[in-house]
Amino acid sequence: MPPDVVAAAGEALARRVLDLEELAPYTAPPGTRPDTPPTVAAYVSIGGEPSTRALLDRLRAAGVRVLLPVLLPDNDLDWALYEGADRLVRAGWGLLEPAGERLTPQAVTAADVVLLPGLAVDRGGLRLGRGGGSYDRVLERLAQSGASTSLVVLLYDAELLAEVPAEPHDRPVHAAVTPSAVHRFRHRPGG
Template structure:
């Protein structure tokens, strides 16, 4: 994808902020800062924050688990040795994600059943297991490009179904 296409996709995602499940309730959204050619989330998280939503961003721990910190704006982001942009604010602990009404997830693909194919590091599998153990039920939304919503993705026993896929073209909800 060209730089112009990436920017257009990022702007389109930000326009979809109000289409997120639970968006009307505001509250807390757990999101992430995209990297490389992933669909750009920076404008989206800015839009959510500006609308009064509390945005939590992950901080990658040495064991690939995720801690969380509140997003205070782009000036609060710092590039880490792994090349990720992470918030510099106080760490809230891995359980902070259980406060979210919506959790935005990265992925490589999702199928028509809501089976998400992750990147293989296991960080978000731990997040999803943590949410299940806490018996919280936030809306789970994978952020992708439209062509990454496919007919079928292999499902592993530990996989959790997502509620929706957010693409620059819109939000697609899955029946569950």
């Protein structure tokens, strides 16, 4: 996609994510926010993914504690705090990762919202990832912890499909945010 389309999609996604009901109390004007800020696990977009740059900075400006992934050699994800774009470093596979202290793979279980990348999501909330299994591990870790984390995938409008291929270990997400809308999913039994 052309850079201007990616950037415009990122701006629209940032507005929609900040308006999510899960974050609305925390992104309200100062003085009306709850005392404890939420934690959002997000990611730095790459390639043709909808840009997350504006979103990361707006979440941080709103006082949200933002965790970003750090890819481990076995494709699992560790986490570190987002401290601004100037504190991101280039890592393997062309990824940008936070330069700060590593918090452990379990740190994601403290997140109120996890923003997930994806190639597509279906109308039942099943997400199609890139196949590396990194986020499958995150979703499994969250399920095992019993965390009541809201799982939200960020996509372009055309990536919301009727059905995506699924494996038995796949877990549905709660919502997809596209530039044009927030799509909520009712999970299938057992999902």
